[in-house]
Each structure stands twice: as C-alpha cells, then as structure tokens.
Amino acid sequence: MTTVLDVTDFSVEFRTRSGTVKALDRVAFRIGRGETMALVGESGSGKSVTAYALLGLLDAAGRITGGRASLEGVELTTASPAALAAIRGRRAAMIFQNPRAALNPIRPIGQQIADVVRRHAGLSRRDATSRAVEMLREVGIPDPVRRAGAYPFELSGGMCQRVMIAIAVATRPALLIADEPTTGLDVTTQAVVMDIMAKLAGETGMATLLITHDLALAAERSGRIAVMHAGHIVEEAATRALLAAPRHPYTRRLLAATPTAAGDLAELRSIPGNLPDLRRADLPPCRFAARCPQHLEACEAPMVWRDIAPAHRIACWNPA
Amino acid sequence: MSGMIGNDPTPREAEGRYLLDVAELSKRFPLGRRRLFGKAAPAMVHAVDDVSFTLARGETLGLVGESGCGKSTLVRLIARLTDPTTGSIRFGNRELSALPAKAFARDPDRARIQIVFQDAGESINPRFTAADAIADPLRQLRGLGGDALREKVEEAATLCGLPLALLDRFPHQLSGGQRARVGIARAIGPRPDLLVLDEPTAALDVSVQVTILQLLVRLRETLGISYVFVSHDLNVVRLLCDRVVVMYLGRIVETGPARAVFDAPLHPYTRGLVAAVPRLDGLRADALRLAGDPRSPIDPDPDACRFHGRCPIGTGRCGAEMPKLRRFDGGREAACHYVEAA
Known part of the structure; x- marks a missing residue:
C-alpha cells in the first residue's frame, strides 16, 4: 500500500501565560492510499491538535517542536505558509464537527464548492459551477441543480455536512481529515454521511484520518485505530485486532466505559482520575501512569513504542 | 441524612x-x-x-x-x-x-x-x-x-x-x-x-x-x-x-420496554434507527439505511403515515390511512399497518 501520510516523532507545544503545554509528544502514524485510520481518545487528548498542526492551522501560540510529517513525499513541517496553502484544499482537505459553522452563511452552497475548484483546479466560472453541481450529485444531494442555489440555513445538518464533504473532495485530495464529522448528527444521518465518505474513499483512493471520540463509530468505519491519551498515541493496531485484544490499560478502560448494545450500567467502569496537566515540567514518561491500575516502577523509564504483535504498536511497560 | x-x-x-x-x-x-x-x-x-x-x-x-x-x-x-x-x-x-x-x-x-x-x-x-x-x-x-x-x-x-x-x-x-x-x-x-x-x-x-x-x-x-x-x-x-417512546415527526410510532424495543423493534422506523447505531463489535444486524429526510411537519396529510415515502415497506394503504398505535404482546405498541408482516 502506498503511504499517503507519514508522521514521525511529531511534537507540538503551546506557549500560554501559565506555562508551556506539551500538547503532542512524538506522535507517529502512517495512512496508506484508500485507508481509513481512526484517531480516538477523550477530549483534550490531542486528536484535533494533530489535524490542525499537520495542515499548518495552529494558532499563534502553537508550534511544531519536533518530528516530521510528509504528505505524498512533501514535508509539511518545514513547508512555507504559501506552500501549505497550496496543499490545503488541493492535496489535503478537512471537514469539521459543526458544518453549519464551517460554511459561509451568506453564500449559496454551489458557489462555495465552485470557489474551491476555481482556486485549486483553475476552472472557469462556468466549469466550476457545473463541477459544483456534479459534486452535489456525488454526495447524494437530491435535485442538485436547484440545491446549488440554496444557503446553508436552508439545509439540514446532514445536508450541510454533505456539502462540506463535496467541498473537501472536489479537488480529489490524497488525504481527507474528518474531525468528528458526525458528532451532533442523528444516527441515521451519521450512517448516510459515513457511507458517502467510504464510497468516495473507495472510488478515489483517498486516505482518511477519522478523528472521533466514538469507539463504536471507529470500530465500524476504520481499518486501523490509534488511541490517544494526553498527547501520546498509546496503542495502534488493526481495528479488529485492537478491539478483540486491547493491550494498553487506557484502551481497555476506554472500552470498559463505552455503552454497548448489550450489557448493564453496573458493568460499565469509569476511568479514575483526569488527564494530567500538560503544563507540568515534570510530566511522567507515561502520561497515564497516575490513572493506571497496572502501574509499576518500570513505568518511570522513558516511554518507548514497541510492536507487541505484528502491526500492533503499544506504549506501555506492563501491558495486559 | x-x-x-x-x-x-x-x-x-x-x-x-x-x-x-x-x-x-x-x-x-x-x-x-x-x-x-x-x-x-x-x-x-x-x-x-x-x-x-x-x-x-x-x-x-x-x-x-x-x-x-x-x-x-x-x-x-x-x-x-x-x-x-x-x-x-x-x-x-x-x-x-x-x-x-x-x-x-x-x-x-x-x-x-x-x-x-x-x-x-x-x-x-x-x-x-x-x-x-x-x-x-x-x-x-x-x-x-x-x-x-x-x-x-x-x-x-x-x-x-x-x-x-x-x-x-x-x-x-x-x-x-x-x-x-x-x-x-x-x-x-x-x-x-x-x-x-x-x-x-x-x-x-x-x-x-x-x-x-x-x-x-x-x-x-x-x-x-x-x-x-x-x-x-x-x-x-x-x-x-424502563420504557421507551420512539417519536417520528411529532407522533409516537412505537413504545414498550426499552430492551425489548431495541432488541426486536416492531416499527420499520425503529428498525432503521437501531440499525444505524454503530456497534463496537463492528457487526451490524443488517445494513438497513433510512435514506432521505423526514417529510415536512407543515400541515402534513392527516390520512397518511408520517413515515410513508421514507419507509422501506410503504404501500398505497400507508398513503391513505394513518396507522394507529396498536397493542402487542409484552406491553408494546406500534403504529404500523404491517407489524405482523415484517
């Protein structure tokens, strides 16, 4: 499988008045052509920061402090703002949690799709408009010719997210980053939106980074899962393998807290403690140590990522 | 205390x-x-x-x-x-x-x-x-x-x-x-x-x-x-x-003990809803999809099932006769003409 995105030792910090937040620490993963990898974890674990940092969208306080990230062989961490701007929208696209907020409220949706293809594919106004209609049809919006003239407020949340997908994939990017794309949508709409993303990935070979807090969604919609906790990827494996035999204590606790279609409330367990304060100067090597039931003295040794099984990577000295 | x-x-x-x-x-x-x-x-x-x-x-x-x-x-x-x-x-x-x-x-x-x-x-x-x-x-x-x-x-x-x-x-x-x-x-x-x-x-x-x-x-x-x-x-x-009420476009389409309703839904809408929930085991009961959006809630046809048009069953009767909530075993109710057929 051709690697589309290759991230190695990727670290990000934010400088704030109350100290430096070590938001990402040596994050590493790869996504191949046509593959969907899910990045899961609780809020504050660094999932979205990963996406924003990769695309050069960090705000002024944030900076990449180490590591490499290459998209189709192009190094993103050292790219100039202009080079990144050319990549964003053309080779890497992103969709967000609240599509209505991400769309321009005072322009018809067809024009918003046309803007992207005019800028990145250099189409004429007329060609861009017909391409926009074509894209609306591709994401399953009924009556696309008429709907191209609609404003975001005239569309449901699910429809808006389909428009966002249309904008994102109109230039046939190599990588789509979907940051909680269906949070806030009904389950029925979620299923339809995820189907559309899967269909487009299948047809165009687009790689997808699916950022979600919903393990069940990741279970159903990804080939691989990377679990994040406090800026570390703690475990990464093929989806089936990870769910069948999770090895990192955090992954196991996360699964034990997730409601399923069977089972009782009494069987669910919350994860004790909170995320550590990432401003601390003396962050322990394992950022889960204080919450971990299997904590050993060996856990004070520097964190190392190792393969515990073929294609099953873990950051833990005492896995289950 | x-x-x-x-x-x-x-x-x-x-x-x-x-x-x-x-x-x-x-x-x-x-x-x-x-x-x-x-x-x-x-x-x-x-x-x-x-x-x-x-x-x-x-x-x-x-x-x-x-x-x-x-x-x-x-x-x-x-x-x-x-x-x-x-x-x-x-x-x-x-x-x-x-x-x-x-x-x-x-x-x-x-x-x-x-x-x-x-x-x-x-x-x-x-x-x-x-x-x-x-x-x-x-x-x-x-x-x-x-x-x-x-x-x-x-x-x-x-x-x-x-x-x-x-x-x-x-x-x-x-x-x-x-x-x-x-x-x-x-x-x-x-x-x-x-x-x-x-x-x-x-x-x-x-x-x-x-x-x-x-x-x-x-x-x-x-x-x-x-x-x-x-x-x-x-x-x-x-x-x-303990119990659950499933609503669709302002009306109750199904009610009953929560577990029974989710394990074996009677109404086609409930079936679609349950089938759309992602599962941790990655195994879906069926790939049933509720395509499309609900109809408009503005002055809906009082003689048509609200789910008609989006429903995988939908017949002429559904467009002409609003199904009433009917009782079923186990304290359950559903508003569909075709509960028994499914």
Missing part, C-alpha cells in the same frame, strides 16, 4: 397510579407567513401530534427520535414551559394543561417538575457560582434563605457527588462532569417528583458519562424521582430506561 430526603408536599397515597398521564397532546405552531389573499388560516407546524403516554412513579421513560421529531417540544410541554394546543397533561391528580405556563411558574407544583438541560456549561448563568446556581431554584420555588438555604444547597451538592469546596467556583472553572453535576444538583434541590433530562450526557466523554449515569440511577433510588430521559444515544437509553 435520610430525614431530609423525600418529597414532603403531597402524600403519595392521595394521587393516582401514574405520576404523569399525557393524553392526545398536540402542539401546533402557526407559521407567520401571510397568504396572498389575506384571511386564510396560516400554515401550521405540527410539532407534537396526538401524543399519549403514561409515566408510573419511580419509572424512567426514554424519549428517542431524530432531530425535528418533536422531542424538545414534548419535553417543554411536559415541563409546562410552553402551552399545548389541545390535549391533557395530568400530573398526579391535577390537570395541568389548562394552566398557562406563566401562571404555572408561580404555582406550588412548579417545584415538583424540574429539568436538567443539555449542556450545563451553556445552561448555567456564567456569573453564578455553583452555589448560586443550585440556590436559585430553592430560593425561588421553596422560598428558602439564610442557613436553611445553605444547608439545602450543600445537601443537593453532596447528593450529586459535587465536592463542597467547588461550590464557590464559576462554571468555566469546572470540568464538564462537574458542571453536569451542578446542573443535576440544581434540578433536584427543590425535590421534584418528575425530572426531565434533556441529553444530560451528550457533551461528556464516555468515562465521565458512566459516572453521571450511575449518579442518576443512585438519585432515582434514594429520592424516588421519576425520569423522562431524552437522548439520541440508544445505548444510553437502553441502560437507563
């Missing part, structure tokens, strides 16, 4: 079997559109249409359905924050539907129905400390003040597992889970008989969600409160609720 717990205002024996008995409840909103030739009646949004259900004491009823199905309007009707167009809401042995929402705000029974809103971060006054937020309804509805008020605030906080040291903090200084606890403490402070929970865990991580759900179960047991629980997360509804 047990001496302080319990609802004193109305002795239970004096009231009927059901805490809440809603019958043929409808809420229609006029659309302010002016017709071309003046006087014609304005178009109406049928937000809640002919809804009937009961809630027994200590029971938890789940309310599920897509956005726009009328859940929130129904919740606001039950909580008497808005007035019904027609129908009856019996609370205990009192008929509340005729009482305007404004008058109910000053009614002694106001304290007996409370709501926990969706995102406590948004629904708590940002200028109120946790203590102020919890104290406000106690002051307004129970007329408490001074030491008695402080005592009740601390009691509510303790019941909700909120450390007293956090009472002086403002919402932005609290975590999501702590804010959720403030929202719940505020609602249970006046000791309601009925607590309406509108997606209380939607904004929380799974780990925190577990603790909040377990807190709700504990409160239900200690205080004997009945819950109406609104959620889009069917797995959570299944965990917490």
Whole structure:
C-alpha cells in the first residue's frame, strides 16, 4: 500500500501565560492510499491538535517542536505558509464537527464548492459551477441543480455536512481529515454521511484520518485505530485486532466505559482520575501512569513504542 | 441524612397510579407567513401530534427520535414551559394543561417538575457560582434563605457527588462532569417528583458519562424521582430506561420496554434507527439505511403515515390511512399497518 501520510516523532507545544503545554509528544502514524485510520481518545487528548498542526492551522501560540510529517513525499513541517496553502484544499482537505459553522452563511452552497475548484483546479466560472453541481450529485444531494442555489440555513445538518464533504473532495485530495464529522448528527444521518465518505474513499483512493471520540463509530468505519491519551498515541493496531485484544490499560478502560448494545450500567467502569496537566515540567514518561491500575516502577523509564504483535504498536511497560 | 430526603408536599397515597398521564397532546405552531389573499388560516407546524403516554412513579421513560421529531417540544410541554394546543397533561391528580405556563411558574407544583438541560456549561448563568446556581431554584420555588438555604444547597451538592469546596467556583472553572453535576444538583434541590433530562450526557466523554449515569440511577433510588430521559444515544437509553417512546415527526410510532424495543423493534422506523447505531463489535444486524429526510411537519396529510415515502415497506394503504398505535404482546405498541408482516 502506498503511504499517503507519514508522521514521525511529531511534537507540538503551546506557549500560554501559565506555562508551556506539551500538547503532542512524538506522535507517529502512517495512512496508506484508500485507508481509513481512526484517531480516538477523550477530549483534550490531542486528536484535533494533530489535524490542525499537520495542515499548518495552529494558532499563534502553537508550534511544531519536533518530528516530521510528509504528505505524498512533501514535508509539511518545514513547508512555507504559501506552500501549505497550496496543499490545503488541493492535496489535503478537512471537514469539521459543526458544518453549519464551517460554511459561509451568506453564500449559496454551489458557489462555495465552485470557489474551491476555481482556486485549486483553475476552472472557469462556468466549469466550476457545473463541477459544483456534479459534486452535489456525488454526495447524494437530491435535485442538485436547484440545491446549488440554496444557503446553508436552508439545509439540514446532514445536508450541510454533505456539502462540506463535496467541498473537501472536489479537488480529489490524497488525504481527507474528518474531525468528528458526525458528532451532533442523528444516527441515521451519521450512517448516510459515513457511507458517502467510504464510497468516495473507495472510488478515489483517498486516505482518511477519522478523528472521533466514538469507539463504536471507529470500530465500524476504520481499518486501523490509534488511541490517544494526553498527547501520546498509546496503542495502534488493526481495528479488529485492537478491539478483540486491547493491550494498553487506557484502551481497555476506554472500552470498559463505552455503552454497548448489550450489557448493564453496573458493568460499565469509569476511568479514575483526569488527564494530567500538560503544563507540568515534570510530566511522567507515561502520561497515564497516575490513572493506571497496572502501574509499576518500570513505568518511570522513558516511554518507548514497541510492536507487541505484528502491526500492533503499544506504549506501555506492563501491558495486559 | 435520610430525614431530609423525600418529597414532603403531597402524600403519595392521595394521587393516582401514574405520576404523569399525557393524553392526545398536540402542539401546533402557526407559521407567520401571510397568504396572498389575506384571511386564510396560516400554515401550521405540527410539532407534537396526538401524543399519549403514561409515566408510573419511580419509572424512567426514554424519549428517542431524530432531530425535528418533536422531542424538545414534548419535553417543554411536559415541563409546562410552553402551552399545548389541545390535549391533557395530568400530573398526579391535577390537570395541568389548562394552566398557562406563566401562571404555572408561580404555582406550588412548579417545584415538583424540574429539568436538567443539555449542556450545563451553556445552561448555567456564567456569573453564578455553583452555589448560586443550585440556590436559585430553592430560593425561588421553596422560598428558602439564610442557613436553611445553605444547608439545602450543600445537601443537593453532596447528593450529586459535587465536592463542597467547588461550590464557590464559576462554571468555566469546572470540568464538564462537574458542571453536569451542578446542573443535576440544581434540578433536584427543590425535590421534584418528575425530572426531565434533556441529553444530560451528550457533551461528556464516555468515562465521565458512566459516572453521571450511575449518579442518576443512585438519585432515582434514594429520592424516588421519576425520569423522562431524552437522548439520541440508544445505548444510553437502553441502560437507563424502563420504557421507551420512539417519536417520528411529532407522533409516537412505537413504545414498550426499552430492551425489548431495541432488541426486536416492531416499527420499520425503529428498525432503521437501531440499525444505524454503530456497534463496537463492528457487526451490524443488517445494513438497513433510512435514506432521505423526514417529510415536512407543515400541515402534513392527516390520512397518511408520517413515515410513508421514507419507509422501506410503504404501500398505497400507508398513503391513505394513518396507522394507529396498536397493542402487542409484552406491553408494546406500534403504529404500523404491517407489524405482523415484517
């Protein structure tokens, strides 16, 4: 499988008045052509920061402090703002949690799709408009010719997210980053939106980074899962393998807290403690140590990522 | 502490079997559109249409359905924050539907129905400390003040597992889970008989969600409160609720014991809803998809099933005859002509 995105030792910090937040620490993963990898974890674990940092969208306080990230062989961490701007929208696209907020409220949706293809594919106004209609049809919006003239407020949340997908994939990017794309949508709409993303990935070979807090969604919609906790990827494996035999204590606790279609409330367990304060100067090597039931003295040794099984990577000295 | 717990205002024996008995409840909103030739009646949004259900004491009823199905309007009707167009809401042995929402705000029974809103971060006054937020309804509805008020605030906080040291903090200084606890403490402070929970865990991580759900179960047991629980997360509804009501475009399409309904849904809409929930085991029961959007709630055809057109079964009969809720074994009801056929 051709690697589309290759991230190695990727670290990000934010400088704030109350100290430096070590938001990402040596994050590493790869996504191949046509593959969907899910990045899961609780809020504050660094999932979205990963996406924003990769695309050069960090705000002024944030900076990449180490590591490499290459998209189709192009190094993103050292790219100039202009080079990144050319990549964003053309080779890497992103969709967000609240599509209505991400769309321009005072322009018809067809024009918003046309803007992207005019800028990145250099189409004429007329060609861009017909391409926009074509894209609306591709994401399953009924009556696309008429709907191209609609404003975001005239569309449901699910429809808006389909428009966002249309904008994102109109230039046939190599990588789509979907940051909680269906949070806030009904389950029925979620299923339809995820189907559309899967269909487009299948047809165009687009790689997808699916950022979600919903393990069940990741279970159903990804080939691989990377679990994040406090800026570390703690475990990464093929989806089936990870769910069948999770090895990192955090992954196991996360699964034990997730409601399923069977089972009782009494069987669910919350994860004790909170995320550590990432401003601390003396962050322990394992950022889960204080919450971990299997904590050993060996856990004070520097964190190392190792393969515990073929294609099953873990950051833990005492896995289950 | 047990001496302080319990609802004193109305002795239970004096009231009927059901805490809440809603019958043929409808809420229609006029659309302010002016017709071309003046006087014609304005178009109406049928937000809640002919809804009937009961809630027994200590029971938890789940309310599920897509956005726009009328859940929130129904919740606001039950909580008497808005007035019904027609129908009856019996609370205990009192008929509340005729009482305007404004008058109910000053009614002694106001304290007996409370709501926990969706995102406590948004629904708590940002200028109120946790203590102020919890104290406000106690002051307004129970007329408490001074030491008695402080005592009740601390009691509510303790019941909700909120450390007293956090009472002086403002919402932005609290975590999501702590804010959720403030929202719940505020609602249970006046000791309601009925607590309406509108997606209380939607904004929380799974780990925190577990603790909040377990807190709700504990409160239900200690205080004997009945819950109406609104959620889009069917797995959570299944965990917490005894019975469930499934709504579609303002009408109840199916009701019954929560587990039975989700394990073997009778109505094609419920089947689609259940099939759309992602599963941790990655195995779907079937790949049934509810394509398309619900029809418009504006002046819907009174003789057609609301699900007609989106329904995988849909026949000519569905377009000509509105299916009524029919009873089935195991205390279940469904509104579909073709329950037996499926």
